[in-house]
Amino acid sequence: MNTATTLSDFLRNRRARLHPQDVALPDFGGTRRVTGLRREEIAELAGVSVDYYTRMEQGRVSNPSDAVLNALAHALRLNDDETRHLHHLARPQRTARSAREHRIRRQSVRPMLRRLLEELKDVPAVVMGRRMDILAWNPAACALFGDYAAMDSAKRNIARITFLDPASRELYADWSSCARENVAYLHLEAGRNHSSDPQLAHLIGELSMKSEDFRRLWAEHPVQDKTSGIKRFHHPLVGDLELTYETLRAADDPDQALITYAAQPGTSSHDSLRMLLAWTASQLIA
Structure with missing residues (x-):
């Protein structure tokens, strides 16, 4: 499993679930070219730059802070389980050692x-x-x-x-x-x-x-x-x-x-x- 790919899939999936009215953003009508919210809209809601969120969604941010991840979770309207999942996907190196230890220990x-x-x-x-x-x-x-x-x-x-x-x-x-x-x-x-x-x-x-x-x-x-x-x-x-x-x-x-x-x-x-x-x-x- 590629963690960066999984993170990208997760963020895109959750972004696609939302619509402007879900997050109190103005909806000017017309046909939207993307399903759900745009990257620019998520970045605005989370208080990060569009470039940063784009790199985040592409799995190219290696060590995002708790504050950034929590802001993204709030912007994407994630529940508690989804928020923990986001933290694990975004910072796999923090759990890799314990996961390896669990793997080699017989159940x-x-x-x-x-x-x-x-x-x-x-x-x-x-x-x-x-x-x-x-x-x-x-x-x-x-x-x-x-x-x-x-x-x-x-x-x-x-x-x-x-x-x-x-x-x-x-x-x-x-x-x-x-x-x-x-x-x-x-x-x-x-x-x-x-x-x-x-x-x-x-x-x-x-x-x-x-x-x-x-x-x-x-x-x-x-x-x-x-x-x-x-x-x-x-x-x-x-x-x-x-x-x-x-x-x-x-x-x-x-x-x-x-x-x-x-x-x-x-x-x-x-x-x-x-x-x-x-x-x-x-x-x-x-």
Whole structure:
């Protein structure tokens, strides 16, 4: 992955999303020759010269200050995730060392996350590592998503399963939304680790070659952390489920996260999930 190219793509994409009325600039009508705002308009909003912003968009500014990056983020109306992404892309040398250290360190599940996973009997949960790799899971997660143990370890990856396993399109009732969320998170990963993680580059390359949906979404450059939300499933055994997911990260090791999926008590989803887990447990005993 070329960080300068990625930065250029990101800035152009976000500039194209905006219109004069979005940022209180006068719109004199007529046909605009560019989609979205012009470079001159972004430069004016950010308080930098047109030449500086042009070089920034071309990836030719090596060490922009926090003040400049924050001004650009404000001008482009970036949210918090997008602003952090901009900082990572614009100053990759500041994160390259830690990314290299993470890359060479084998992904071993933290003991505390392992214990939490074992305690969660009735809540599907997985431990997600770098690149959205699935590092560990509980029986409830297998009941919901399928038997991870039966999969090749190289294929235990949330993004790879979402885009390359046809069954995922049947399982996720809102597959398009899930797919976009996964791409948005991978963009964050790419911004943090960029070229120092060849496995991430390989994953993105593989998905780009094998999935037209991934290529399209990747080009749109969505950016969003994986924190919490609602997932809707259409499970082959119990039908429709609406589950709330939460992502728990240790402050000293954000590369690993425990993701839990729970149903609201008193709902049909709660009853269906309990039925699914009971049936799965009976099969294990049998």
